[in-house]
Amino acid sequence: MTEIEQVAARLRAFAAARDWESFHTPKNLAMALAGEAGELLAEFQWLTPEESASLGEEELGRVKSEMADVATYLIRLADVLGVDLIDAIHAKIDEVDKRYPPLTSR
Secondary structure, eight states: OOHHHHHHHHHHHHHHHTTOGGGOOHHHHHHHHHHHHHHHHHTTTTOOHHHHTSOOHHHHHHHHHHHHHHHHHHHHHHHHHTOOHHHHHHHHHHHHHHHSOGGGOO
């Protein structure tokens, strides 16, 4: 079992223990994912590019927490839909690689 599969199983059990499966519809999970992505974005909203690349310990802690929220909802959504997230990522990279070849995409 991959680490993502282990996390998905843990999240599945977490939701089941709280009887949250009825709330974990694809629509609701996608909406929660978008909300968490917005919270991640808010951590960078008024930073310069330089500031965003050199976060302090406190700021990095908040960013890591928001990144975890985004990843959690994405993994849960993939699990509910039966999507192999790693396969989907590789397929997307292959698609973008064909669309933007290195020599012509600089």
